[in-house]
Amino acid sequence: MSDDKSAEKIAHVALQEFSFALLKQxxxxxxxxxxxxxxxxxxxLILSSWRSGSSFLGQIFNHHPxxxxxxxxxxxxxxxxxxxxxxxxHYPVRDLLRSLYNCDMSPLHDYLPRxxxxxxxxxxxxxxxxxxxxxxxxxFSKDTDYDRPxxxxxxxxxxxxxxxxxxxxxxxxxLKTVRVLxxxxxxPLLRDDNLDLRIVHxxxxxxxxxxxxxxxxxxxxxxxxxxxxxxxxENKVTIPNITNVMANICRAQVAINEFSQKADLSxxxxxxxxxxxxxxxxxxxxxxxxxxxxxxxxxxxxxNWLYNITHQTKPxxxxxxxxxxxxxxxxxxxxxxxxxxxxxxxxxQCKKAMGIFGYLPVNTLKEQxxxxxxxxTE
Numbered sequence: 001m002s003d004d005k006s007a008e009k010i011a012h013v014a015l016q017e018f019s020f021a022l023l024k025q026x027x028x029x030x031x032x033x034x035x036x037x038x039x040x041x042x043x044x045l046i047l048s049s050w051r052s053g054s055s056f057l058g059q060i061f062n063h064h065p066x067x068x069x070x071x072x073x074x075x076x077x078x079x080x081x082x083x084x085x086x087x088x089x090h091y092p093v094r095d096l097l098r099s100l101y102n103c104d105m106s107p108l109h110d111y112l113p114r115x116x117x118x119x120x121x122x123x124x125x126x127x128x129x130x131x132x133x134x135x136x137x138x139x140f141s142k143d144t145d146y147d148r149p150x151x152x153x154x155x156x157x158x159x160x161x162x163x164x165x166x167x168x169x170x171x172x173x174x175l176k177t178v179r180v181l182x183x184x185x186x187x188p189l190l191r192d193d194n195l196d197l198r199i200v201h202x203x204x205x206x207x208x209x210x211x212x213x214x215x216x217x218x219x220x221x222x223x224x225x226x227x228x229x230x231x232x233x234e235n236k237v238t239i240p241n242i243t244n245v246m247a248n249i250c251r252a253q254v255a256i257n258e259f260s261q262k263a264d265l266s267x268x269x270x271x272x273x274x275x276x277x278x279x280x281x282x283x284x285x286x287x288x289x290x291x292x293x294x295x296x297x298x299x300x301x302x303x304n305w306l307y308n309i310t311h312q313t314k315p316x317x318x319x320x321x322x323x324x325x326x327x328x329x330x331x332x333x334x335x336x337x338x339x340x341x342x343x344x345x346x347x348x349q350c351k352k353a354m355g356i357f358g359y360l361p362v363n364t365l366k367e368q369x370x371x372x373x374x375x376x377t378e
Contacts, residue, residue, distance in 0.1 A: 042295050043101045043197045046176035047183070047256065049249045050219055051212035052204035053276035055127075058176040060287055062129050063305060064296055065142045068170035071127040073100055074179035076111035082221055085228040090185040097175060097186075101195055103167035105160055112160075119163050120156035131155065136166040172296065181226070181252035183259045190263075190270055197270065198294060201260070203253055204276035205359045205375070206350040207343055210242050211334035243345045250350035257356060269293070275357060277376060280331045283310045332371055340365040 044061065048054035055071070062069040074093040081089060099107045105116075112121040125131050132151030133140045139154045140147075167173060180186065189197050213219060226248050257273060265271035272293045278286045283306050291298045334343075347354065347361045354361065358377035362368040 040194070040196050041101075041170070042172045043195050044172060044174040044200060044294050045097070045180075045186070045197065046174065046200050046202060047180055048176070048178050048202040049204075049209065049253060050178045050222065051209050051216060052178070052202055053279065054176050054178055054202050056276075057200070057202055057274070057279065057290075058127070058174070060290070060306065061172075061174040061176075061294070061296075062127065063146060063302065064172070064291075065129075066171040066296060067174050068130040068167045068172065069128045069174045069176075070100060070122075071124040072177055072179075073097065073175055074177040075123060076108075078179055078222065078225060080111055082225070084225065086179070086181055086226050087229050089225070090180065090182060093177070093179060094185050094189065097177075098189055098192075098195075100167075100175060101173055101189070101197070103164050103173070105163050105167075108160065108163075116160050118156065119158045119160055121160070122163075126152040126155070130166045130170060131163065133166075135169070136162045172294065174294075179222075181229075181248075181256075183256040187263070190265070199260070199265065199271045200274060200290060200293070201253075201256055201271065202274050202276060203257075203353075203357050205331070205334070206246050206250055206346050206353060207338060207359075208276075208331060208334040209249065210246050210342065210346050211337045213245070214242060214338075242342065243349055246346050247349040250353035254353050254356060273357075275376075277331045280310065280328055283307070335362075335368050335371065335375075338368075340368055343368055 046054050046057055046061070048057075058069060058071060061067050073096055074089075077089055077092045077096060081092075096107050096111075099105070108122065109116040114121055116122070119125050119131055119136060122131075126148050129142070129146040130136065132146065132148070132155050133142050133144075136158055137151065137155035140151065183199070186197075186199075189195055190199075223245050227244070229248075260266060260271040260273075272290065274286065274290060284303055287302075287306055288298050343362060351361075353359075360375045360377065362373065362375060367373045
């Protein structure tokens with residue numbers, strides 16, 4: 001046999017051995033993950049506006065054992081670039097969302113203090129059950145009940161790399177944000193064959209949003225960022241009034257819904273519209289529909305948890321978010337808490353949004369105060 005043929009045979013054998021070793025390695029990697037991870041993960045984005053109940057809906061997802069949930073990751077981008085317009089911040093937000101959906105946490109190092117050494121450097125990290133259980137935190141497992149205060153005390157100083165591991169072992173990755181005001185910017189993610197992205201668009205009665213905002217004074221910086229995209233906005237110091245803020249919010253929510261229809265996202269199974277009031281009035285049936293859209297099971301344990309937190313009369317004021325409350329009463333609070341002139345102004349500015357999402361106007365103070373006067377369509 002010639003030297004050339006011997007060399008060729010040796011190279012061929014070496015290539016076969018390398019290919020076999022690579023195949024074996026890949027098989028071992030697949031066997032190390034649960035069966036569902038051999039398929040695509042499902043990616044859910046809760047898309048809403050401030051004070052519309054998105055934190056509540058996020059926790060409904062978060063309490064499912066198949067879900068890896070991250071609370072408001074886009075906030076980090078807005079905090080880092082507080083002097084930019086919302087329209088410009090859409091692009092770094094989109095890139096961050098894409099990375100998180102792929103369980104790539106490396107961009108977080110650019111946004112977190114201390115370059116993101118620990119999971120606890122992430123704002124509101126303990127709002128995620130997946131970060132309060134194994135493998136992110138050895139102190140708890142998904143078999144135990146989610147306990148936010150205990151998690152905050154015992155699961156803090158865990159390397160950020162554990163967040164990647166926690167993400168990869170879950171079937172669903174759910175992110176929620178109130179900082180995407182234009183659905184068009186997410187079109188590359190919706191068209192990405194490697195992502196199964198589904199949008200849950202949560203809306204709320206603009207009058208209830210306005211009432212909630214007037215009792216929540218931590219949104220000044222966000223209001224300024226949103227206002228910079230308004231054509232007639234020039235004053236970058238004064239806080240815009242509630243009517244102008246609501247006009248921007250309503251305009252954005254309408255645009256999101258209209259784009260979803262033009263792109264046929266609902267027909268493609270990529271878009272679902274949910275009203276906060278339907279979650280409050282009919283929590284079990286509404287969540288059942290949401291879970292079906294997301295591809296999640298709705299067990300008896302989840303149903304009992306959901307019933308309990310939407311039918312208690314006393315909010316748990318020692319918690320970050322008041323989930324345990326009589327939700328049917330909460331959705332009516334604006335009717336006694338907003339001045340009638342403000343209600344009329346908001347109804348005028350948000351007329352299109354109210355028509356699309358099924359909210360009916362009140363024309364007199366008597367109608368506003370009368371809780372039997374219907375302000376929603378079915």
